[in-house]
Amino acid sequence: MIDVQRLRVLRAVAEHGSFNRAAGALLLTPSAVSQHIAALERTVGHPVAVRSTRGVTLTEPGRLLVEAAESISAELDQVRHAIDRLTAERPRLTVATFTSGGRHLLPAALARLVAEHPEVELTVLEREPEDAAAMVRGGAADLALAYHFGGPPPVRPGERPGLDWVPLMEDPLWLVLPRGHRLADRASVSLAELDADRWVLGCLRTEAFLRRYTELAGIDLRVAASTTDYFFAQTLVAAGVGVSLIPHVSLAPALELAMVRIEHPRPARHFGLILPRRRRPQPYTQALAAALTAVASDAAAGVQTGDGPVTPTAPDGPPNAAR
Numbered sequence: 674m675i676d677v678q679r680l681r682v683l684r685a686v687a688e689h690g691s692f693n694r695a696a697g698a699l700l701l702t703p704s705a706v707s708q709h710i711a712a713l714e715r716t717v718g719h720p721v722a723v724r725s726t727r728g729v730t731l732t733e734p735g736r737l738l739v740e741a742a743e744s745i746s747a748e749l750d751q752v753r754h755a756i757d758r759l760t761a762e763r764p765r766l767t768v769a770t771f772t773s774g775g776r777h778l779l780p781a782a783l784a785r786l787v788a789e790h791p792e793v794e795l796t797v798l799e800r801e802p803e804d805a806a807a808m809v810r811g812g813a814a815d816l817a818l819a820y821h822f823g824g825p826p827p828v829r830p831g832e833r834p835g836l837d838w839v840p841l842m843e844d845p846l847w848l849v850l851p852r853g854h855r856l857a858d859r860a861s862v863s864l865a866e867l868d869a870d871r872w873v874l875g876c877l878r879t880e881a882f883l884r885r886y887t888e889l890a891g892i893d894l895r896v897a898a899s900t901t902d903y904f905f906a907q908t909l910v911a912a913g914v915g916v917s918l919i920p921h922v923s924l925a926p927a928l929e930l931a932m933v934r935i936e937h938p939r940p941a942r943h944f945g946l947i948l949p950r951r952r953r954p955q956p957y958t959q960a961l962a963a964a965l966t967a968v969a970s971d972a973a974a975g976v977q978t979g980d981g982p983v984t985p986t987a988p989d990g991p992p993n994a995a996r
Contacts, residue, residue: 675716680742682709683721687739690728713738747810766957767796769805769817773903774944777922778818778841778972782964786957793957801878802827802947809947810836815958817947818965820844822882822940828947835950841966842973844942846918849910850931857931864890864935871897871915875906875923883918886940922972944969 685695686706696703714721721735731739766786770779775797783795800808805817806827818841819827828838848867850857856866864886874880877899887894897915900906903923910917911928920942924932946962949955 675738676713677745679709679713679716680738680745682706683713683735684739684742684746686710686722686729687731687735692724692729747812753812763794764790764792764957765794765796766961767798767814768961769798769800769808769814769819771801771805771818771820772799773920773923774818774820774844775799778944778965778968781968782961785964785967786961790957790960806836806947809949812949815949815955816962818944819947820942820944822879822942823885826943826945837948837950839946839948839962839966841944841946841969844920844922844944846920846935846940846942847924848933848935849907849917849919849924850933851910851913851916852929852931854916854931856933859933861934861936865892867916868892871895873897873906873909873915873917874899875901875903875917875919877901879918882940886938889938 682695682699682701685699686692689695689698692706692710693703695701696706699706701709710722717734717738719734720732721738723730723732768779779797783797786793787795798808798814800814800817802817802819802821805814805819808814809817821827826838826840828836848856848862856862868891872883872894874883874896880894880896880899884894898906898909900909903919904925906917907919907925907928907930909915911930918935918940919932946965948958948962
């Protein structure tokens with residue numbers, strides 16, 4: 674039988690690239706690390722790590738064992754968190770979320786959950802999708818509200834330990850312009866028409882995404898400001914610093930701005946839930962997932978039928994409603 678502690682040592686060796694650094698991280702001696710790896714190799718009957726002057730290289734059996742170690746570690750973390758919940762005085766539910774999606778979807782969903790299950794003790798943690806997925810994988814969060822742009826979602830089918838991605842809604846991005854901009858009265862524009870403009874980024878992770886679109890449009894991306902807050906970005910646009918792409922749910926109608934559709938291909942974010950694939954039913958997790966699905970469905974209907982900024986509880990406005 675493969676010893677879990679030896680898998681943990683191998684995982685540390687793979688992470689740190691040397692026996693000495695792994696020993697320091699694990700508070701062991703380098704000799705103890707060598708003994709654990711040697712014992713692991715005797716158990717599996719194959720070399721798992723090759724040492725050289727450039728560090729440690731895993732063999733193919735070693736890489737397979739590290740993958741198994743990561744899955745086992747995550748599953749043990751899930752069990753530990755599940756035991757903590759079982760022994761708690763009140764049932765607990767922890768949800769990880771990104772800021773804008775959480776602000777527009779979570780309040781209504783949590784209100785429904787609390788009305789149906791007032792006994793639940795809720796914890797909400799703000800996290801980016803990659804970190805949120807790791808939290809659900811390890812049991813630190815029961816579910817996560819996340820997003821992705823183009824390409825695959827944060828969770829891939831068949832990933833171990835099992836996580837599921839449940840699509841919720843599409844959140845199209847709008848071109849946000851100062852009130853007096855030359856294109857402010859247009860119903861829609863192509864990115865190619867913005868070749869002379871500088872850009873304000875409302876989220877640092879959108880830069881690579883925006884670069885792809887501007888390259889397709891044949892223009893250079895010139896960045897005037899980078900922020901981590903969509904509202905701040907829109908105040909900079911209103912001040913004339915530049916133009917920006919802002920997700921539908923983050924539009925700020927109160928500001929003196931013009932909001933214009935982007936012509937095809939129209940960029941968008943895709944909201945979804947990251948859920949653990951567990952053997953035993955998780956009634957509170959399922960209840961919150963159902964509430965989020967219902968709230969997102971209402972919000973998505975507004976996005977699809979409306980021309981202007983909306984929230985899940987606010988009616989749609991006309992084009993350039995914030996002007």
